[in-house]
Amino acid sequence: MSRYVLSRIGQAVLVLWAAYTVTFVILYLLPSDPVAIMLSANNVEVDSLTAEQRDAAVARLGLDRPVWEQYLGMLGAALRGDFGTSFAKQIPVSELLAQRLPATVTLSAVAVGFALVGGVATAFGATLLPRGRVASFVRRLPAAGVSVPNFWIGLLLIQVFAFTLGWFPAMGSEGWQSYVLPAVTMAIPTAAVLAQVLIRSFDDTLDEPYIATARAKGLSRFAVQVRHAFRNAALPTLTILGLLVGATVTGSIVVETVFSRHGVGRLAQESVLAQDIPVVQAIVVLAAAAFVVVNLIVDLLYPLLDPRIARTPRVSRA
């Protein structure tokens, strides 16, 4: 058991390091000119500088050192939580993230909550309802939810619930009302994916002989589904949920832009536009960390749901 836990944690650390390194290579070593990018962030065109001014700028930014030294220095600083200073906003990246992160984390948590409730309810509805038009309609809902673009759902919700009905604000981050529309927007595709996977697992699980046995003992359909089928059908859904929680970091980019919220997603969008390298790098690492931590939690939950998993650690699970 402990060996299983240790190997999972080791993998998580490896993934984080890889994410940091790959971002460093992409952002700093690709054939673009970091000096020009940094200077143009301050509205200085690099060609308006003399050679000495340019050399001074390069030295100030630490870009005159060998690549390895730069990499190790930045990695060391990052380990201490120091991601440098934003080119565009001139404040430490860690401070910037501390300002922006709470809004995104709360929104993501609410969205995942909505997605879980919506996804599971849809799956139960699709499998419990008597076969017919209603059941087949519910069964097809997830496909629609996955296919509809996120920003469009957001704009539609704003049009109806903010502009027409006036129930919720179209923007801002004040009060619980401001969470409803963005969280619903973020939750719809997530809920749809969850429902799709769960419906599929239910279909498979409900064909198992032990379900027939449970039914033969006189349990109701509902009781069988909740007590016997759900726990077994939930494993693939849990895997997907791990990925989807991580994906809320990327989902927040669109949602925060549409709803004018000030979170990490908006920050990512602004920073990519401005080529604000330290901020982009910190956000990539942060998103990777979100994926890694959630998947680590999921990995550690598996043995609790299905004890067979921890006992056969050598068997690869795709």
Next chain:
Amino acid sequence: MSTHRYRTPALAALAAASVVMMAGCATATEGGTTVEPTGDPVAGGELTLEFWPDNAAFACVDPFQTYWIEHRQVIRNVADSLTDQNPETGEIVPWLATDWEISPDALTYTFHLRDDVTFTDGTAFTADSVVLALDSAVETLEAAPGAYGGVYISGYESSTAVDDTTVEIHFATPNAAFLQGTSTTNLAILAASSYEATPEERCLGDVVGSGAFVLDRYAPGEGIDLSKRDGYAWASELNAHQGEAYLDTVRINYVAEDSVRVGNLASGASDIAWPRNPFTPEDAALLESSGATLHSRSLPGPSQAWYPNVSDGRPLAELEVRQALQKAIDRETYAATIYGPDYPVVEGPFDTTTPFFVSQADALAYDPEGAGELLDAAGWVLEDGATYRTRDGETLTLEAPITAETPGDVLLQDQLKQIGIDLQLPVYQASERASLTANGEYDLLVTYYTRADPGVLAWILDERYAGSKAFAANSQTAETAVAVQALFDAGVQETDPEARAAHYAELQRLLVEEGVSFPIFERVQYAATAPGVNGFRYTSESFLSYYDIWKSAE
């Protein structure tokens, strides 16, 4: 105070209109009537203003450094300048300075100052404040060579406080545009405490001015909060009233989605929508039907224009090709198609609100036949059945790199195709612009500045001052550059208004004739105000003054 705030009648009207539209039987609504201010101005209340997104590349509200027009608008209401400029006439009028003299050689400016002005931190505004502001500007310019305010103080040498209310400003080279410069936000005077802060700290909101509003908070990307300055008593004569501002607070939000900004105003959740791009005809109709009032004024300074790359080996190195291109752009169709039938047609290298503007409409007339003849004469001929002109087997291709494709770009592409020019629109990242210009890998590039003085174009086209030397050098032949620089110098050094006007008229003619500027459209600042918002006023730079604004009792 929450942003979620509705005026009941407006909401009811909108809800009713939406229901009607949803039912699929939209009928003409009764909206669209302009509500005239009723009764005397009422003090108090909060104004909610929505901008498009904050500057992602350079978060800065320091008057001297920022170029972002929304930031400059906020600064206009927070920090006062020595002078103010009449938006109608371009005339410079007293503000913090009561009067001034300019030496005949335009090397020395003497300003006599008000003695009753204080900054919001309680310190007094004196001649020393002006000296400190200008010396600090020079320091800032050394740290950040591209700082926007640099354009206003070219040739600045030193300044001295003669007594508490008299300041002398000395220039090494004549600078006739300086007087107008003193009316801009970039030369607004801040309190000594602001200049003790670093340029970075000033950017992030360490800005203490003497304005009618106090900058309480600047959160980059999120918003700006202002509150009324108690005891304000030195508004310029261009305002409708004197004394303190009417509004208690002004709250500014950045809203990325145009449709959300428009919807918020129409549903009563905001008071003023201030977009960067003109409202689409659909948005304008929605706003008017909700009872909002639309405002528009051209932004002074260069119009939206292409500047060429005339380096050797490039198609635009030939004057005939440049002149043909000038005739090949159908500017009337552009304005009507892209921005709607009422949109003004661009008439020259400058927008119409720029002082010394002279219309070049005749030289910019659409003339496809004339363009074709010029190209034929230059050897670029259209073979039978060919779409594009060729010469010695080479196609006439122009590259106009863009950051994101707009309908306007595609329209221009089509217009040039009509006369056989192949316009390519490669997409580049904003950060690649420096290498793009330095390597000359383009034929046409767009840029613009906002300032109510024609001399600002030197910052684009005059290699000695330009933000990008390469861009300026590429834009004209060596002979043209000599003539253009002489006209810029004459415009800045000439203090006689009539002679100055003549120099700038010649400059505008030359830029069009030589194909240095290819105007595309007039840049217009639109705004919409909700019912009950009165006292809307554009400044000379087409910014919004919050000072006269008051809200009718609901």
